[in-house]
Amino acid sequence: MRRILNYxxxxxxxxxxxxxxxxxxxxxxxxxxxxxxxxxxxxxxxPEYVIxxxxxxxxxxxxxxxxxIDYLGQLAHGDLGNSMIFVERVSHPISQRLPATIExxxxxxxxxxxxxxxxxxxxxxxxxTAQDFGIRFYANIVYCIPVFWMGLILQMVFGVFLPLFxxxxxxxxxxxxxxxxxxxxxxxxxxxKGNFTALGDVLMHLVLPAFTLGITLSGxxxxxxxxxxxxxxxxxxxxxxRARGVPERxxxxxHALKNALIPIVTMMGLQFxxxxxxxxxxxxxxxxxxxxxxxxxxxxxxxxPTVQGVIIVYALFVSLVSLIVDIVYAIIDPRVQL
Amino acid sequence: xxxxxSGPEIRAAKYxxxxxxxxxxxxxxxxxxxxxxxxxxxxxxxxxIAAIVSMTLFPHLFTHFRPEDMNAGPQMKPPSAAHLMGTDxxxxxxxxxxxxxxxxxxxxxxxAxxxxxxxxxxxxxxxxxxGGLGDKALSLVMDSIYSFPxxxxxxxxxxxxxxxxxxITVAVAVVYVPTYFRLVRGQTLSIKQELYVxxxxxIGARRPTVLAKYIFPNVIATVVVVFSLNIAxxxxxxxxxxxxxxxxxxxxxxWGMDLSMGKKFLPSGVWWMITYPGLMIMLLALGFTMLGEGxxxxxxxxxxxx
Numbered sequence: 001m002r003r004i005l006n007y008x009x010x011x012x013x014x015x016x017x018x019x020x021x022x023x024x025x026x027x028x029x030x031x032x033x034x035x036x037x038x039x040x041x042x043x044x045x046x047p048e049y050v051i052x053x054x055x056x057x058x059x060x061x062x063x064x065x066x067x068x069i070d071y072l073g074q075l076a077h078g079d080l081g082n083s084m085i086f087v088e089r090v091s092h093p094i095s096q097r098l099p100a101t102i103e104x105x106x107x108x109x110x111x112x113x114x115x116x117x118x119x120x121x122x123x124x125x126x127x128x129t130a131q132d133f134g135i136r137f138y139a140n141i142v143y144c145i146p147v148f149w150m151g152l153i154l155q156m157v158f159g160v161f162l163p164l165f166x167x168x169x170x171x172x173x174x175x176x177x178x179x180x181x182x183x184x185x186x187x188x189x190x191x192x193k194g195n196f197t198a199l200g201d202v203l204m205h206l207v208l209p210a211f212t213l214g215i216t217l218s219g220x221x222x223x224x225x226x227x228x229x230x231x232x233x234x235x236x237x238x239x240x241x242r243a244r245g246v247p248e249r250x251x252x253x254x255h256a257l258k259n260a261l262i263p264i265v266t267m268m269g270l271q272f273x274x275x276x277x278x279x280x281x282x283x284x285x286x287x288x289x290x291x292x293x294x295x296x297x298x299x300x301x302x303x304x305p306t307v308q309g310v311i312i313v314y315a316l317f318v319s320l321v322s323l324i325v326d327i328v329y330a331i332i333d334p335r336v337q338l
Numbered sequence: 339x340x341x342x343x344s345g346p347e348i349r350a351a352k353y354x355x356x357x358x359x360x361x362x363x364x365x366x367x368x369x370x371x372x373x374x375x376x377x378x379x380x381x382x383x384x385x386x387i388a389a390i391v392s393m394t395l396f397p398h399l400f401t402h403f404r405p406e407d408m409n410a411g412p413q414m415k416p417p418s419a420a421h422l423m424g425t426d427x428x429x430x431x432x433x434x435x436x437x438x439x440x441x442x443x444x445x446x447x448x449x450a451x452x453x454x455x456x457x458x459x460x461x462x463x464x465x466x467x468x469g470g471l472g473d474k475a476l477s478l479v480m481d482s483i484y485s486f487p488x489x490x491x492x493x494x495x496x497x498x499x500x501x502x503x504x505x506i507t508v509a510v511a512v513v514y515v516p517t518y519f520r521l522v523r524g525q526t527l528s529i530k531q532e533l534y535v536x537x538x539x540x541i542g543a544r545r546p547t548v549l550a551k552y553i554f555p556n557v558i559a560t561v562v563v564v565f566s567l568n569i570a571x572x573x574x575x576x577x578x579x580x581x582x583x584x585x586x587x588x589x590x591x592x593w594g595m596d597l598s599m600g601k602k603f604l605p606s607g608v609w610w611m612i613t614y615p616g617l618m619i620m621l622l623a624l625g626f627t628m629l630g631e632g633x634x635x636x637x638x639x640x641x642x643x644x
Contacts, residue, residue: 017478017482018478018481018482018485019482021478021479021482021483022482022483022486025482025483025491026494029494029495029498030494030498133375140624140627140628140631141620141624143627144570144574144620144623144624144627145616145620146574146577146578146581146616146619146620146623147578148577148578148581148597149597149612149616149619149620152597152600152601152604152612152616153612153613153616155604156604156609156612156613160604160605160607161607161609167605270485273485273486273487273488274487276487276490277487277488277489277490277578280487280489280490280493280582281489281578281581281582284581284582285601295490295493296493296582299493299494299497299584307494307497311490311494314486314487314490315486318485318486318487319485322485
């Protein structure tokens with residue numbers, strides 16, 4: 001236990017410089033590059049003194065470096081600041097939108113693993129047969145499908161031509177989300193309230209976005225599972241268990257897959273940022289009110305503090321997941337050097 | 339890091355263009371015999387790319403409509419003999435927009451990948467070769483960018499720079515610099531331990547010479563593969579940015595932008611406006627992926643997948 005605790009502390013400390021780098025980069029990108037938030041906010045025809053006044057009010061007339069120090073100080077207190085466009089704290093819209101994104105990515109991940117791992121195992125068992133090539137072909141094709149196009153195609157087939165699933169939003173018009181909205185995770189909220197009609201509706205809305213995200217990412221996992229399974233299936237203990245007459249299914253799924261899963265867990269951490277990027281595009285396609293939509297809405301409004309806040313929360317989210325993955329890895333694989 | 343060969347004349351290997359070409363031809367023809375399927379994957383990828391490249395070079399051979407011509411045909415009609423892929427909401431020919439749009443996406447993707455390679459490779463070489471605090475700091479920065487979702491970074495850059503072909507190229511390029519940096523730095527670190535590098539140092543080769551003549555040629559094979567896969571990735575990033583509505587001036591024929599336009603008419607059953615541009619994005623990305631995979635089998639036989 002002590003081993004894991006030490007490891008945990010080390011990893012947390014290593015995350016800090018990474019966050020710092022991203023934060024600085026985002027700050028520089030937003031402040032140094034052309035495009036002035038105040039003139040954008042007031043429109044092109046505002047008189048100069050109004051612009052200057054507004055800039056002073058927002059602290060934008062200070063030197064960049066001073067603004068940067070101010071911003072870091074603010075962040076150190078856990079404060080993301082105030083929106084430039086709306087009268088609200090930046091944390092407010094983020095806390096509303098983050099659960100939607102997490103829910104989408106979790107279900108997307110579930111679909112990815114549900115498709116990727118079984119197909120990968122199958123391909124490795126049928127190595128160099130038609131099935132193997134078929135599965136690898138699927139993996140390569142799917143990898144090259146843009147997420148948003150996958151979304152549009154699923155919308156077209158299962159939303160328009162065969163109207164089975166809703167194609168936009170998190171809940172239908174007849175369901176009032178404020179009835180159950182507590183944590184923002186609608187699946188959880190409806191379950192806690194025992195409102196099964198709403199739960200059904202929420203799940204129906206999740207199907208197409210989750211499959212959009214899940215299918216496009218499943219290719220990577222097919223290839224990874226296949227490669228790892230091929231490695232493991234060659235090992236002595238697999239040969240030994242086969243020699244002892246352990247049923248093939250058990251050899252593959254119990255002995256081999258368990259060991260092949262370790263690198264897959266690591267890969268999950270790395271693929272998580274791809275998942276988040278895919279989520280932004282899925283949110284755009286399905287009008288899903290998540291962080292990606294928030295980011296784009298506020299970029300169009302030039303609401304820089306909110307844009308910064310959203311990006312920082314994304315960075316935190318990515319680091320948190322990679323932290324969790326590393327710790328899970330350390331727990332399941334005792335050989336990890338700590 | 340201009341490689342001048344002052345000092346003792348040192349040759350790691352002969353790198354004349356003809357020699358490289360002959361070597362490549364030998365390798366490829368051997369590969370055609372050895373890996374049958376991989377070889378066809380490479381050829382298929384190259385064919386797809388060649389077809390789309392010829393669209394960018396001679397668009398008028400592929401269609402006689404202009405992409406911005408609103409009188410090309412009736413509005414929003416499904417594919418027919420006159421309009422192979424139908425017409426859009428403004429009466430423009432969808433196929434002609436695809437033909438002319440190939441320029442945008444291919445140009446941006448290749449330019450962006452080249453730009454990131456030209457920044458990432460030298461940085462990675464020098465950083466890995468010199469080591470020290472500078473290397474640590476640069477690696478930290480690159481790792482941080484690498485671990486962050488690239489699309490978000492590209493969105494931030496594209497939004498700040500405003501619409502424009504150069505701007506979207508910059509936004510896409512930023513994302514991939516760490517890819518090259520990390521790859522080349524890692525390779526440099528391992529190659530600089532090799533005996534022949536030590537030998538070069540021992541006979542008095544200068545550091546730039548070692549870097550340019552001993553290390554760089556050994557790194558480049560992997561870079562070629564990654565470059566091809568990177569273009570595939572850059573294609574999807576470009577398409578994603580323009581689909582979101584960032585990065586390109588309105589009205590320009592572009593597959594991503596045409597998709598987002600078609601999205602509005604999807605609920606009324608207009609399938610042709612979204613099907614074809616997306617299919618093209620996928621095909622183009624697939625072409626570069628297949629080329630990269632095929633090259634990887636042939637150039638790095640040790641990395642062979644079972």
